[in-house]
Amino acid sequence: MALKKTHAAALCAALLAGGCSFAEDALFPATGTVAANQTEQAAPDAPPVMGSSGYEAVTVTPGSPTGTFVGGKAAALRGDLQSLQATLGRQNQSLQQIRNETVQDSQRYHGTVAAINARLQVGTTPGNPILTQQWNAAQGELDRITDDVLKMNRLTNEVTSSSTMAAFLLESVRAARSLSGAVDEDHRQLRILEDETNRTVVMVERLLSELTSDSIRQQQYVASEKQNLNTLALGIKNGALFAGGLGNRINASYDGASARPLASGEMPLVTIRFDRPNVNYEPALYTAIKSALDRRPNATFDVVAVSPVGSTPGQQALSASNAKRNADSVLRSLTNMNLPASRVRVNSTTSTSTSTGEVQVFVR
Structure with missing residues (x-):
């Protein structure tokens, strides 16, 4: 219990220092506490492990001319297979080069972000x-990694064409075995070629x-x-680390339901409070929204511009x-924190209790 009170006091102090007030206990009944050392690093996600296999050319067995039409057909198909093998070899070289470039670009990116x-x-x-x-x-x-992905997509299209060609070639070899006028040697060569x-x-x-x-x-x-x-x-703008984007904390099963209307007297x-120029509200805002999403991952939010x-x-x-204008600034901050715009609704109202104007954020 003492740990919980200490944590809450430190949180409130940080929020108030940023020009914000946070009504956590009034909105969320206590259902558990988070350990003091349970923090989330704002580090880049580990790059996905790429495949390591490559294309190894299949040996094409040479054949002897038989003097028949089917024998000539087998020789032509054998040449097509050899040509396809050469194309696949070049594509494999491109694949290995792209993989190496992607790994190097990812390492540089991770080093810089770290x-x-x-x-x-x-x-x-x-x-x-x-x-x-x-x-x-x-x-x-990261832009270079994007270029690597584009190269990978182009290569995928090229290998798709090779795959189509290979399937067509296999059907052609099988069809050649049904041609008339063949000798036993033709069929033997066609069986090897088919395999x-x-x-x-x-x-x-x-x-x-x-x-x-x-x-x-x-x-x-x-x-x-x-x-x-x-x-x-x-984080660079504020000179402090933000522990990951808010978008990472959102339940993927969210169905996109709209926020309910504001009720009178809600906290x-x-x-x-925008009572001075350049109010540094983002650290406190982030902490409050993160806490809300920790407790209710499907939460949506109302950003309300309150004018005197x-x-x-x-x-x-x-x-x-x-x-x-201040509410729009808060909305942009939430978007930069990776909170989807579909989860936020902007409203406006007037109040006799404020003299300088403020923005209130409600959780739904």
Whole structure:
């Protein structure tokens, strides 16, 4: 119990220092506590392990001319198989090169992000130009990984064409065995050719399946890291580490239901008072939203622009415009924290209890 009170006091102190108030206990009954050392590192996801197999050429057995039409057909099909083998060999070389480049680009990216995280972990100045430069380098390295994925996709299309050619070649070999006018030697050569073509089909299909899986996993990885970079940029802006994007905490089974209307007298999860320029509300906002998602992964949120009641219509309109601009800023912050925009609704209202305008965030 003492640990829980100490943790709650430290949390409230951090929130109030950022110009926000947080009504955690009023919104969420205590259902358990999180250990003090249970933290989540804002490190990049481990890159997906790529396949390691490659295409090994199947030996094409030479044949002797028989002087028959079927023998000539077998010789032509044997040449087609040899040509396909050469194409697959070149494609395999491209695959191994792409894999090596992707691994090197991923290592550079992870090294750069790790350096940023290490500096943010101990704290630094907001907008540190060195970290900004490192972030730009990480973005460039992630772009190179994106280029690697594009190369992988192009190669997948090429191997798909080779797979189609291999399947067509196998059917052609089988069809040649039904042609009339063949001698026993023709059929013997065709059986050998059919076996070697079939082995080629199996190998190229396995290669295509592995290449397709690699491409899909790399695309998902790049998409995830783009979100992580957004969260990292937010940490650099504030000079402190944000423990992962809020999008990672959302239950995948969320059905997209809209938030219910506000009820009179409801207590907001967060109240951000814009009573001075450049209110540094993002660390407190992140902590509050993260805590809400920890307790209710399917939660949605209302961001409400609260403006004071002006003495004249003109003053009231100006106050409402300023409050709406502040609410839009809060919405952008939540989006940069990887909270999907579909989970947030923006409203506005007036209040006699505020004189400078504020933004209230309600959890649903």
